[in-house]
Amino acid sequence: MSLVPLLDAQQAPLPAQEFYADGDPGPIVAALAHVPEVLEVTLPFLGVVLGPSALSLRTKEIVILRTSAVLACRYCVDTHTVAARDADLSVDEVRALRGEAEVAGAFPDPADRSLIGWVDAVALGPGTPPPEVAAAVSASVGEAALVELTLLTATTLLLNRFATSLGLPTSPETLRRLGEEGWR
Amino acid sequence: MSVAERIGPAIDAGRMSGRVWLYTNYHCNLACSYCLTSSAPKVDPRLLEPAAALRLAEEAADLGFRELGITGGEPFLLTWLPELLVDLAALLPVTVLSNGTLFTPKLVERLRALADLPVAIQISLDRPDPVANDAMRGPENFARVLAALPRLVEAGITVRLATTVELEEIGPGKTPEQERLCALHRSVGIGDDDHVIRPIVRRGRAATGGMGVPATRDDLEPELTVTADGAFWSPFAPTVTAGRLDTELLLTRTVVPLAKPASTRLRLFEGRPPGHDTTLGIR
Ligand code: SF4
Numbered sequence: 032m033s034l035v036p037l038l039d040a041q042q043a044p045l046p047a048q049e050f051y052a053d054g055d056p057g058p059i060v061a062a063l064a065h066v067p068e069v070l071e072v073t074l075p076f077l078g079v080v081l082g083p084s085a086l087s088l089r090t091k092e093i094v095i096l097r098t099s100a101v102l103a104c105r106y107c108v109d110t111h112t113v114a115a116r117d118a119d120l121s122v123d124e125v126r127a128l129r130g131e132a133e134v135a136g137a138f139p140d141p142a143d144r145s146l147i148g149w150v151d152a153v154a155l156g157p158g159t160p161p162p163e164v165a166a167a168v169s170a171s172v173g174e175a176a177l178v179e180l181t182l183l184t185a186t187t188l189l190l191n192r193f194a195t196s197l198g199l200p201t202s203p204e205t206l207r208r209l210g211e212e213g214w215r
Numbered sequence: 216m217s218v219a220e221r222i223g224p225a226i227d228a229g230r231m232s233g234r235v236w237l238y239t240n241y242h243c244n245l246a247c248s249y250c251l252t253s254s255a256p257k258v259d260p261r262l263l264e265p266a267a268a269l270r271l272a273e274e275a276a277d278l279g280f281r282e283l284g285i286t287g288g289e290p291f292l293l294t295w296l297p298e299l300l301v302d303l304a305a306l307l308p309v310t311v312l313s314n315g316t317l318f319t320p321k322l323v324e325r326l327r328a329l330a331d332l333p334v335a336i337q338i339s340l341d342r343p344d345p346v347a348n349d350a351m352r353g354p355e356n357f358a359r360v361l362a363a364l365p366r367l368v369e370a371g372i373t374v375r376l377a378t379t380v381e382l383e384e385i386g387p388g389k390t391p392e393q394e395r396l397c398a399l400h401r402s403v404g405i406g407d408d409d410h411v412i413r414p415i416v417r418r419g420r421a422a423t424g425g426m427g428v429p430a431t432r433d434d435l436e437p438e439l440t441v442t443a444d445g446a447f448w449s450p451f452a453p454t455v456t457a458g459r460l461d462t463e464l465l466l467t468r469t470v471v472p473l474a475k476p477a478s479t480r481l482r483l484f485e486g487r488p489p490g491h492d493t494t495l496g497i498r
Binding site for chain 2: 045
């Protein structure tokens with residue numbers, strides 16, 4: 032149960048209405064719509080950080096799902112379990128990212144493991160990630176990619192805490208997919 | 216170009232109203248059947264504190280707005296209102312809306328300072344008969360308003376009258392009932408130019424009761440309106456329906472600096488199709 036009412040298209044403030052033009056924009060928008068001036072700048076930001084970019088979709092879903100699992104965000108884990116499968120991550124990979132199986136077994140590529148190690152260190156904190164973890168990820172990605180996936184982890188943390196604290200509901204479509212694919 | 220540099224030309228070109236409305240409170244001693252804000256004595260007052268109202272008025276003047284409107288709820292329930300009106304009127308001309316039931320001789324004495332200031336009090340009176348009027352607005356409303364009008368006029372305060380009726384009752388000419396109402400306001404020294412007749416808008420308690428004319432954004436004259444809950448498109452926008460604030464005409468939650476909602480308002484107005492605000496007369 033959401034802690035705040037999720038605004039539908041009829042209740043959406045004027046500056047928020049464009050985000051409802053293609054139908055239900057989902058609970059993050061419907062909650063942010065309470066403060067339209069924040070929504071107006073947050074959505075384009077999220078679109079750039081989470082949307083298509085120089086990082087591969089697979090890499091982005093690894094980062095988002097892993098961060099969400101570490102933070103135990105039910106809403107984001109549900110949503111990105113489905114998104115990760117759509118990004119061609121295998122069932123075993125998704126299970127490992129969700130913390131339900133060993134990462135080493137599901138991800139034989141050391142570059143993937145260094146990425147997941149980096150995400151875990153950034154997400155869990157506190158303080159600066161251990162130097163050996165930073166060295167490992169730096170050896171497998173370039174500087175711009177490191178900046179981007181670190182920001183992606185941090186942005187996912189933001190969304191994790193937002194969605195979890197406000198109790199945002201998983202969408203019916205996501206719940207249907209999770210049921211059909213045996214995740215629930 | 217700064218917001219202040221855009222506001223003056225927008226007002227001059229008729230693309231922006233020069234008036235900023237402040238909702239000082241949402242509670243009221245009455246509970247009218249068509250009340251947009253579903254006001255009543257015990258509702259959440261949603262107070263705009265006097266210091267906040269004054270600061271907003273200062274910003275409005277700095278930005279180039281030319282008038283203030285004060286509304287509620289019933290603003291005269293606020294003990295600090297007379298002094299606040301004096302302070303506001305030093306910045307911009309003020310129109311304050313009231314149900315007209317609280318103007319005891321003692322309160323009118325406190326209001327005498329307004330006689331020399333650009334302040335008008337706009338009082339609601341809907342029917343020329345106590346039975347018909349009080350059915351919508353509550354017992355004794357007619358009698359109290361009729362007692363208040365001459366008191367305020369004699370104190371030298373500018374008084375206007377607002378009549379709110381169903382849209383079907385507003386035509387090119389006046390109905391016999393409206394003629395009697397006009398005779399009544401003329402008899403206490405309020406001229407025809409100081410009497411507005413406007414339709415009930417189907418929002419708030421009017422919507423719950425199936426009264427009034429539906430009004431969307433394009434039916435409402437855009438006038439920047441600030442409440443304790445944020446800034447809105449029009450004074451008809453921050454309504455309360457079944458206890459919840461209506462948000463579909465919300466501009467921003469940020470009200471200070473006022474330039475923030477003002478710039479959102481300018482941006483949205485620029486993309487606004489021609490509307491019906493003039494034809495419906497919802498202003
Ligand atoms: S319409 Fe005006 S007088 Fe009547 S309840 Fe609402 S705020 Fe009070």
